[in-house]
Amino acid sequence: MASNSSVLVDKSLLSKLDQSLHKIESLFALISGLAVFSLMMLAVISVTGRHSINQPLPGYVDWIEQAMPLIAFMGIAYTQRNGGHIRMDILVSFLKGRSLWAVEFITVLFMLLVMILIIWGSWAHFARSFDFSAPMWSRDSSMDIAIPLWPAKILAPVAFSLLAVRLTLQLISFGKAFAYNETRPMAVPLVESAAAQAAKEASTVSG
Amino acid sequence: MEPIEIGIAVSIGLLIFVILGMRVAFAAAIAGVVGLIWIFWAKKGYTGDSFLWALTVASKTAGQVPHSKVSSQALSLIPTFILIGYLAYYAGLTKALFVAAKKWVAWLPGGLAVSTVFATAGFAAVSGASVATSAVFARIAIPEMLAIGYDKRFAAGVVAAGGTLASLIPPSAILVIYAIIVEQDVGMLLLAGFVPGAFSALIYGLLIVCLALSFKDFGPPVSGFTWRERFASLPPAMPIFAVVAIIILFVYNPFGGDAWGTPTEGGAIGAFIVFCMALYRGMRWAQLKDALIETAKLAVMIFTIIWGVLIYVRFLGFADLPAAFSDWITSLDQSPMLTLVFILLAYAILGMFMDAIGMLLLTLPITYPAVMALNGGEYVTAADSAFGMSGPMAGIWFGILVVKMAEFCLITPPIGLNCFVVAGVRDDLSVQDVFKGVTPFFIADAFTIAGLIAFPSIVLWLPSLAS
Amino acid sequence: AETTWNVSLWGKRRAFTEHVEKLAELVSEKTNGEMKLNISYGGLSKNKENLDGISIGAFEMAQFCAGYHRDKNPSITVLELPFLGVSSLEEERKVSQVIYAHPAVQKDLSRWNATLLMPSPLPQYNLVGVGDAPKTLADYKGLTVRATGGIGKAMAAVNAVPTSMSATEVRQALDGGVVKAVAFAPHAHMSFGTVESGKWWTTNLNPGTVNCPVVANTDALAALSEANRNALLGSIDESLDYYISTYNGKTMDAWGPTLTSKGIESISYGADELAAFKEAVAGPAAAAWIADNTAKGLPAQELYDLLTGMIGK
Numbered sequence A: 001m002a003s004n005s006s007v008l009v010d011k012s013l014l015s016k017l018d019q020s021l022h023k024i025e026s027l028f029a030l031i032s033g034l035a036v037f038s039l040m041m042l043a044v045i046s047v048t049g050r051h052s053i054n055q056p057l058p059g060y061v062d063w064i065e066q067a068m069p070l071i072a073f074m075g076i077a078y079t080q081r082n083g084g085h086i087r088m089d090i091l092v093s094f095l096k097g098r099s100l101w102a103v104e105f106i107t108v109l110f111m112l113l114v115m116i117l118i119i120w121g122s123w124a125h126f127a128r129s130f131d132f133s134a135p136m137w138s139r140d141s142s143m144d145i146a147i148p149l150w151p152a153k154i155l156a157p158v159a160f161s162l163l164a165v166r167l168t169l170q171l172i173s174f175g176k177a178f179a180y181n182e183t184r185p186m187a188v189p190l191v192e193s194a195a196a197q198a199a200k201e202a203s204t205v206s207g
Numbered sequence B: 001m002e003p004i005e006i007g008i009a010v011s012i013g014l015l016i017f018v019i020l021g022m023r024v025a026f027a028a029a030i031a032g033v034v035g036l037i038w039i040f041w042a043k044k045g046y047t048g049d050s051f052l053w054a055l056t057v058a059s060k061t062a063g064q065v066p067h068s069k070v071s072s073q074a075l076s077l078i079p080t081f082i083l084i085g086y087l088a089y090y091a092g093l094t095k096a097l098f099v100a101a102k103k104w105v106a107w108l109p110g111g112l113a114v115s116t117v118f119a120t121a122g123f124a125a126v127s128g129a130s131v132a133t134s135a136v137f138a139r140i141a142i143p144e145m146l147a148i149g150y151d152k153r154f155a156a157g158v159v160a161a162g163g164t165l166a167s168l169i170p171p172s173a174i175l176v177i178y179a180i181i182v183e184q185d186v187g188m189l190l191l192a193g194f195v196p197g198a199f200s201a202l203i204y205g206l207l208i209v210c211l212a213l214s215f216k217d218f219g220p221p222v223s224g225f226t227w228r229e230r231f232a233s234l235p236p237a238m239p240i241f242a243v244v245a246i247i248i249l250f251v252y253n254p255f256g257g258d259a260w261g262t263p264t265e266g267g268a269i270g271a272f273i274v275f276c277m278a279l280y281r282g283m284r285w286a287q288l289k290d291a292l293i294e295t296a297k298l299a300v301m302i303f304t305i306i307w308g309v310l311i312y313v314r315f316l317g318f319a320d321l322p323a324a325f326s327d328w329i330t331s332l333d334q335s336p337m338l339t340l341v342f343i344l345l346a347y348a349i350l351g352m353f354m355d356a357i358g359m360l361l362l363t364l365p366i367t368y369p370a371v372m373a374l375n376g377g378e379y380v381t382a383a384d385s386a387f388g389m390s391g392p393m394a395g396i397w398f399g400i401l402v403v404k405m406a407e408f409c410l411i412t413p414p415i416g417l418n419c420f421v422v423a424g425v426r427d428d429l430s431v432q433d434v435f436k437g438v439t440p441f442f443i444a445d446a447f448t449i450a451g452l453i454a455f456p457s458i459v460l461w462l463p464s465l466a467s
Numbered sequence C: 001a002e003t004t005w006n007v008s009l010w011g012k013r014r015a016f017t018e019h020v021e022k023l024a025e026l027v028s029e030k031t032n033g034e035m036k037l038n039i040s041y042g043g044l045s046k047n048k049e050n051l052d053g054i055s056i057g058a059f060e061m062a063q064f065c066a067g068y069h070r071d072k073n074p075s076i077t078v079l080e081l082p083f084l085g086v087s088s089l090e091e092e093r094k095v096s097q098v099i100y101a102h103p104a105v106q107k108d109l110s111r112w113n114a115t116l117l118m119p120s121p122l123p124q125y126n127l128v129g130v131g132d133a134p135k136t137l138a139d140y141k142g143l144t145v146r147a148t149g150g151i152g153k154a155m156a157a158v159n160a161v162p163t164s165m166s167a168t169e170v171r172q173a174l175d176g177g178v179v180k181a182v183a184f185a186p187h188a189h190m191s192f193g194t195v196e197s198g199k200w201w202t203t204n205l206n207p208g209t210v211n212c213p214v215v216a217n218t219d220a221l222a223a224l225s226e227a228n229r230n231a232l233l234g235s236i237d238e239s240l241d242y243y244i245s246t247y248n249g250k251t252m253d254a255w256g257p258t259l260t261s262k263g264i265e266s267i268s269y270g271a272d273e274l275a276a277f278k279e280a281v282a283g284p285a286a287a288a289w290i291a292d293n294t295a296k297g298l299p300a301q302e303l304y305d306l307l308t309g310m311i312g313k
């Protein structure tokens, strides 16, 4: 599985876009990490409360359920940027040059198409839970202490939209690599061997 | 086309996408969305207008799944378990464990390798992810083994195989995923993992001792540690036992009093203890930030597969495929045990080509109901069942078997993630070297699995005590 | 079948789903197999998203409970207020059906493109617990109890400690003593296994129940042929009769012997005790409900009066 991959950078527009986007993605990933941390603290508060003053955190489950989308979605584009979403790369590891870029282009294209449909669907899911005229804008609430669910639900289309931007960028890069028969396209995760090859080439060039 | 035929066609398409190298999470999501569109369209008779309707309904149905499915208390164990593993590294627990294991068991034939296996098993008790465990021990244990003349391929194999134990021994992300997919009690599954995990480690250890006794120049025993040194090595590794004790106490109090909380709370408190330990050992914001981002990365990877696969599963629900498969399995004219063995063999083969989590998520919705039906249904009593255990116990037993198969797939070629990781950490080792070195452990795993099938009480003893 | 409706339920087939199973049987019979209800237990949606699925049109019929998501269906949560005094399944059915027929309630559900077909009447919740049984109201002080929503509030009003956890963790939490008591309807006490370790149960606390309607997608209902629609709507009364007789029969008949065989002590409260409990809980809860839901634009007072006016009649 391709977990070892690297992204090349240079001063081209494509790479600059990639690096700016990566800053936003990193921020989102950190938010996701902090949410994991808060999950831990939530349990500490609830357990301590129960054992010391016989008062667990009210709505503990509801709060966990609210935090989960933060953890599950926010880092999705960051992970795609760094090639962290696992895949079977036994076939692609045999491919080189144009045939590799063609396969990558096609799989990323399908990913983008399905994400557009899912962004639409998850936005609709959010929209059903949101009502400007209702108290707290809420049309759907959690089971125990009735926290509005729309803030958690909107995280899906937001994080997925960032992923769609990332996929578009990768699509351009793979398309360009295919068109110009590039060996080392910018802004996309390269299977390790290709990256190593690229690094070697770079070192021979620089002497 | 009938829904079931659509189900089969789309499942084949999914397989093709996965083989083509599409990221597994998205391949599953595509299969799910396409399948949903197809099924809704078929229902309205394949007209132009009805296609738009089908597209809308399918997208909205799929679009609910991510939020709906990840907002679950039980799933919160996954990121917490991953975080424990990273924090444990900063708390210095890996090194401490290896040192302690070395001082206590390195006098055995093949002693340093045995120490490595036991240290990875110990680390497994704080680490929820197999891959991370192998990566950490490749840095610590391999150099020491090489220094006293171990074959470098075998040293790498020990670390790759030892790392898999993290999935069976709780905390374990994979056990949680199993519990979620099949809607079984997470706490019971975590308890059930302890003994088979220890059993598995023991079999690895025995195998190494046998190898060392059979081959000359295998790896000399390391002796000469005093009892004073041995006991001195224990305190730094103590937090491991604290975490194990906490997780047990939060699920089931062996002293007969109240349990301290729920498994989800236990996981989080375990992480908190290791967090305090890491702070004490000098972890600061920069390291914590790294740990948090690494946790987020792994967690989002897992969660994306979870919701991607669950979109596919939602489609399977509309296609009614799981029910059809379990009807077929139960109609087979052979012993249920033979069928179960075939299912596990199928996992071994599939596991050669697939990632463990992806494999379980893709297959369990279909195999679990089938195995439960084989045993005589979800609510069958032990007396009326095919495997001699009640429905819930069969669910736990099959879970441990399947997770052991998933561990096995982490070291089998051509796609054995742990072997890739070990080769990645060590520049002097190729993936082929690691695969060669890990081969003896296939035999050990085959023994372990046969043992777990022949003696289900290895799995069920602890959970039956607790219930 | 010419017309197939997908029906989204959850869990497994149980007393709580028998009216839908019966409805499927009757519809198929009356239409000579032309219309079929294809019942799925959890395959089509998560229970909390069944209304979403109806709204989308992913399936044509579904069951859900009002308390899962108060903001989705504020109007019917009136039926979940504590201490309404509903005394039988028949009465629960009657008051539910009258409330379901109210225009404001129908308008509330029409936001989800849903038409209310029938209730799933449940008896009053009661507590199963471990440790010392609370014999008086004062004994509730500090009692950790798994109770959510309105019943959780009722518990808090007598200084008990409502603790939230998912239903699947309840059994273990009670076994382990994380909570000392659990509030469920009898069938749920049996299916979630609280009776396995429980030591006592409250026979007549009756703090309230949940209201779980079965709804149809309004467009799908309108698109049915005259004959199919008549077969469907004409089978509802019979299905509900069947449901109530099975629930009263199988579940309630099994309940007493279950308690006896597990050695569970029955705790009953005197009239004074119950009156005090009701006074502490019912009035404030009703007032808060009316205020909240008036703010949401519902004729809350009217619904509440309609409901309370029917009880005991």
Ligand code: NA
Pocket (backbone or CB within 6 Å): B123, B124, B125, B126, B127, B128, B129, B165, B166, B167, B168, B169, B170, B171, B172
């Ligand atoms: Na573990």
Ligand code: NA
Pocket (backbone or CB within 6 Å): B351, B352, B353, B354, B408, B409, B410, B411, B412, B413, B414, B415, B416, B417
């Ligand atoms: Na493999």
